[in-house]
């Protein structure tokens with residue numbers, strides 16, 4: 416695998432901390448996000464970024480961050496599952512919902528959470 420170094424270069428991306436997904440630029444060193452600023456070229460947020468985005472490195476690299484999808488059990492606890500399983504189960508639930516009511520939106524993506 417090739418590793419590309421972007422040290423001291425601003426990279427356009429989006430903030431994933433809320434549903435707004437503001438356009439931002441990030442400067443990284445390895446896996447560390449060292450600086451973040453609003454992306455003035457972003458068509459909808461035009462340079463806006465709130466203070467929360469300044470903590471992106473904390474969320475991105477926190478030891479307790481989620482690294483796999485979690486399936487909620489009937490007792491309210493969660494179990495880790497692989498991505499193929501998560502996508503297959505979500506697709507099956509969506510198909511089930513659509514068969515009952517074809518007009519139902521059925522999918523909400525928000526802050527990395529999928530509700531079916």
Ligand code: SF4
Nearest residue numbers: 430432433436437465
């Ligand atoms: S910069 Fe703030 S408002 Fe914009 S997506 Fe991130 S958390 Fe949400």
